Amino acid sequence: AQRTNTSPVSVADLRAWLAVVASDAAQGREVFTEGAAIASTYIADELRRAGVEPAGEDGTYFQTVTVNGASNTGTST
Secondary structure, eight states, rough: OOOSSOOOOHHHHHHHHHHHTTGGGGGGTTTTTHHHHHHHHHHHHEEETTOOOOOOOGSSSOOOOOOOOOOOOSSOO
């Protein structure tokens, strides 16, 4: 389906989005954190509000991703 809201995204809109997803509450959007859930839920809500049709699982904006492994080199700061 096509979007019904075709108004351009304003600078103020982008700042508002970034204020949420880059906030301390989003905890850097690290995998397996509450912050990632906060940011992803906010983004899904904004997509819904903009009229974007969900393409995720079970009619949602989300997709399950399996993590098979992770390693840390210990060089991050």
